[in-house]
Amino acid sequence: MATGSDQFPTMYPVSGFKLGTTSAGIKTPGRADLVVMEIAAGSTVAGLFTQNDFCAAPVTLCKQHMASASPAYLLTNTGNANAGTGEQGLHDALQSCQALATAAGIDAEQVLPFSTGVIGEPLPMDRLLAGIPGALANLSEQGWSDAATGILTTDTRPKGASLQYAAGDGQVTITGISKGSGMIKPNMATMLGYVATDAEMNSELLHRALRLATNKSFNRITVDADTSTNDSIMLVATGTSGVLIDEISFDQFVEQLSLVFIELAQAIIRDGEGATKFVSVIVEGAVDSAEALAVAYTIAESPLVKTALTASDPNWGRILAAIGRAGLKDLDVNLVQLSLNSVLIAEQGARASSYTEEAGQQAMQPEDIDILVSLNRGQASETVWTTDLSYEYVRINAEYRT
Amino acid sequence: MATGSDQFPTMYPVSGFKLGTTSAGIKTPGRADLVVMEIAAGSTVAGLFTQNDFCAAPVTLCKQHMASASPAYLLTNTGNANAGTGEQGLHDALQSCQALATAAGIDAEQVLPFSTGVIGEPLPMDRLLAGIPGALANLSEQGWSDAATGILTTDTRPKGASLQYAAGDGQVTITGISKGSGMIKPNMATMLGYVATDAEMNSELLHRALRLATNKSFNRITVDADTSTNDSIMLVATGTSGVLIDEISFDQFVEQLSLVFIELAQAIIRDGEGATKFVSVIVEGAVDSAEALAVAYTIAESPLVKTALTASDPNWGRILAAIGRAGLKDLDVNLVQLSLNSVLIAEQGARASSYTEEAGQQAMQPEDIDILVSLNRGQASETVWTTDLSYEYVRINAEYRT
Numbered sequence: 001m002a003t004g005s006d007q008f009p010t011m012y013p014v015s016g017f018k019l020g021t022t023s024a025g026i027k028t029p030g031r032a033d034l035v036v037m038e039i040a041a042g043s044t045v046a047g048l049f050t051q052n053d054f055c056a057a058p059v060t061l062c063k064q065h066m067a068s069a070s071p072a073y074l075l076t077n078t079g080n081a082n083a084g085t086g087e088q089g090l091h092d093a094l095q096s097c098q099a100l101a102t103a104a105g106i107d108a109e110q111v112l113p114f115s116t117g118v119i120g121e122p123l124p125m126d127r128l129l130a131g132i133p134g135a136l137a138n139l140s141e142q143g144w145s146d147a148a149t150g151i152l153t154t155d156t157r158p159k160g161a162s163l164q165y166a167a168g169d170g171q172v173t174i175t176g177i178s179k180g181s182g183m184i185k186p187n188m189a190t191m192l193g194y195v196a197t198d199a200e201m202n203s204e205l206l207h208r209a210l211r212l213a214t215n216k217s218f219n220r221i222t223v224d225a226d227t228s229t230n231d232s233i234m235l236v237a238t239g240t241s242g243v244l245i246d247e248i249s250f251d252q253f254v255e256q257l258s259l260v261f262i263e264l265a266q267a268i269i270r271d272g273e274g275a276t277k278f279v280s281v282i283v284e285g286a287v288d289s290a291e292a293l294a295v296a297y298t299i300a301e302s303p304l305v306k307t308a309l310t311a312s313d314p315n316w317g318r319i320l321a322a323i324g325r326a327g328l329k330d331l332d333v334n335l336v337q338l339s340l341n342s343v344l345i346a347e348q349g350a351r352a353s354s355y356t357e358e359a360g361q362q363a364m365q366p367e368d369i370d371i372l373v374s375l376n377r378g379q380a381s382e383t384v385w386t387t388d389l390s391y392e393y394v395r396i397n398a399e400y401r402t
Numbered sequence: 403m404a405t406g407s408d409q410f411p412t413m414y415p416v417s418g419f420k421l422g423t424t425s426a427g428i429k430t431p432g433r434a435d436l437v438v439m440e441i442a443a444g445s446t447v448a449g450l451f452t453q454n455d456f457c458a459a460p461v462t463l464c465k466q467h468m469a470s471a472s473p474a475y476l477l478t479n480t481g482n483a484n485a486g487t488g489e490q491g492l493h494d495a496l497q498s499c500q501a502l503a504t505a506a507g508i509d510a511e512q513v514l515p516f517s518t519g520v521i522g523e524p525l526p527m528d529r530l531l532a533g534i535p536g537a538l539a540n541l542s543e544q545g546w547s548d549a550a551t552g553i554l555t556t557d558t559r560p561k562g563a564s565l566q567y568a569a570g571d572g573q574v575t576i577t578g579i580s581k582g583s584g585m586i587k588p589n590m591a592t593m594l595g596y597v598a599t600d601a602e603m604n605s606e607l608l609h610r611a612l613r614l615a616t617n618k619s620f621n622r623i624t625v626d627a628d629t630s631t632n633d634s635i636m637l638v639a640t641g642t643s644g645v646l647i648d649e650i651s652f653d654q655f656v657e658q659l660s661l662v663f664i665e666l667a668q669a670i671i672r673d674g675e676g677a678t679k680f681v682s683v684i685v686e687g688a689v690d691s692a693e694a695l696a697v698a699y700t701i702a703e704s705p706l707v708k709t710a711l712t713a714s715d716p717n718w719g720r721i722l723a724a725i726g727r728a729g730l731k732d733l734d735v736n737l738v739q740l741s742l743n744s745v746l747i748a749e750q751g752a753r754a755s756s757y758t759e760e761a762g763q764q765a766m767q768p769e770d771i772d773i774l775v776s777l778n779r780g781q782a783s784e785t786v787w788t789t790d791l792s793y794e795y796v797r798i799n800a801e802y803r804t
Contacts, residue, residue, distance in 0.1 A: 317521025
């Protein structure tokens with residue numbers, strides 16, 4: 001199950017960034033599961049990684065390699081997360097980098113490894129290594145669509161976003177892909193995301209742009225509150241457009257970058273495990289951003305709210321109960337207003353006098369649901385995107401791995 | 403669905419504490435749904451209530467009445483929570499107290515109201531008021547079993563616990579009932595719990611005992627992380643046994659009281675919505691209790707861990723991922739050890755070398771599962787009880803109310 005359109009968008013190539021995908025038979029014979037991305041010399045690269053203490057071996061290695069060299073290749077496999085694999089996992093990740101480095105004639109530190117899939121199984125190294133030449137042979141600036149498919153796990157569809165915008169005399173392209181469907185509550189990034197631009201940027205600005213866009217997108221989604229061990233998001237600027245992003249043009253770039261990031265993040269929620277609803281939880285009138293997020297996430301992660309959404313049931317009592325346990329200081333419940341898809345449901349600590357059960361039922365029918373909470377005690381607001389909790393979510397996660 | 407035995411225990415009456423149950427037709431005609439409890443004069447009474455900001459009208463009134471008078475009656479209805487009902491809800495709760503007070507010839511402040519059931523609907527006052535005389539007519543010290551049934555909502559079985567112990571020359575009886583199945587993560591108490599003893603205690607000691615026993619029981623359970631708007635637990639000491647509990651005999655009393663509380667709290671988990679597993683999450687070797695609880699609750703509330711439990715799948719990678727996102731400071735993942743029902747599963751950040759998939763599969767088959775996490779960095783330990791997340795949980799909560 002998934003919500004929204006399953007049409008894959010037009011992907012504008014980014015000059016200086018190539019993608020090659022192959023089938024290495026990591027877990028399922030015949031499916032695309034190994035992706036190599038090549039970064040032209042002179043590019044700048046920024047990355048954000050999971051804050052899970054049990055981070056996967058490739059995440060550990062990514063951080064080490066980024067600290068010591070300029071990345072030239074990104075190597076991604078699906079079917080196996082190489083997480084919970086201890087020393088052996090680090091050894092396997094490094095060996096993968098070395099194999100690609102040898103084939104490409106560079107240093108192993110210039111390769112960043114990424115893995116996604118089952119936790120706790122050793123990487124099938126012979127199959128993975130045997131697949132690398134095939135992926136290299138397929139490298140192309142047109143390779144986005146194949147790569148978007150080659151990084152999926154329980155996802156039901158590839159996820160991409162792409163745009164071009166005018167900047168001064170030139171034009172900037174931003175194109176990216178993401179994957180993720182379950183174990184989704186990114187904390188710095190999504191499960192996996194790769195975004196490239198042909199803008200020219202120094203490393204400091206690139207990192208700042210990555211952080212800003214991530215905080216509006218991948219750090220605002222939750223399927224099941226489970227932060228992955230492998231979350232990684234990479235942003236590459238090849239500079240081939242000749243458009244230099246400086247402090248003056250920075251805001252415009254971040255705005256456009258955020259559009260791509262939000263589309264990729266929302267695509268993960270639309271394809272959330274068992275999703276039948278796409279839910280925007282909007283909290284307004286909070287004292288600060290932290291408070292708005294606390295309320296938004298408590299609603300978005302409440303099993304009782306999520307099962308009511310599955311049933312298209314305007315069970316607003318469960319939403320009030322979630323607000324009430326979000327840990328706000330001195331909350332005056334009489335100021336709180338709650339709307340579902342623009343229908344005012346509750347105020348003054350009770351059902352709104354204008355509310356009818358029919359209006360509530362009708363508001364819950366669409367696939368896309370806005371839950372709007374006005375706390376009416378400050379100026380801060382935040383939006384978090386989430387899914388419902390369906391039978392299908394339980395089926396997928398009870399059956400996965402076994 | 404539920405786990406463990408469904409046999410209701412022998413309930414020792416508590417002299418000075420009577421219970422009367424009737425069917426008032428609050429929600430479902432013919433089912434027991436109205437319970438009156440009568441507290442003999444001279445008793446001491448202690449209560450703990452939900453910390454949900456959207457607490458229900460009866461909770462607000464309970465706190466007011468306990469501050470101003472000595473409770474003589476507890477009035478409980480099921481089928482309607484009288485929560486999210488604003489001013490009207492407070493008015494209705496007070497009117498219920500007044501009706502019972504008039505019938506019994508006491509002040510309204512001496513009545514404490516409790517409601518459980520659907521949130522956000524007004525109480526059906528005529529039916530509730532009409533039921534009070536019938537409940538009063540049934541008052542009896544033998545009334546525990548009927549009352550245990552008369553407070554249920556989505557529970558599939560009544561919940562009781564009772565014991566007697568020798569104290570000096572005398573004997574103390576402790577008997578109680580509880581209810582709750584979903585929206586269970588009490589924060590000071592369970593959905594509803596009533597425990598009476600014939601011990602004689604002053605109010606200060608009674609409150610202290612209530613807090614200590616609650617923190618080992620009702621404050622250590624979670625079905626779905628959703629703290630209810632109506633959580634309340636009452637402890638009544640009638641003093642009729644003639645055994646005075648003082649500072650010297652206090653520890654023994656708390657020990658016995660905790661046995662009753664833990665049995666009542668675990669009964670809620672065994673009857674958790676859709677439960678097919680009874681899961682004890684035991685965290686040892688933590689720096690402090692807060693850290694042990696953070697890890698235990700992150701595991702107990704992870705949808706991915708809970709769906710793996712439903713599938714009897716030893717998916718330990720999901721448990722490691724939960725530990726890793728519990729927010730511990732400077733966690734050395736190489737020190738963490740994980741066992742499932744005494745089978746060592748993971749250590750050194752990876753699968754234990756002694757582990758076999760067969761042993762893991764076998765460990766997950768029983769209805770009762772112990773998840774033991776040794777952090778090996780301190781002396782604190784905590785245990786939290788929870789359920790799995792099954793199709794049945796989704797069905798119950800998608801269908802409830804609609």
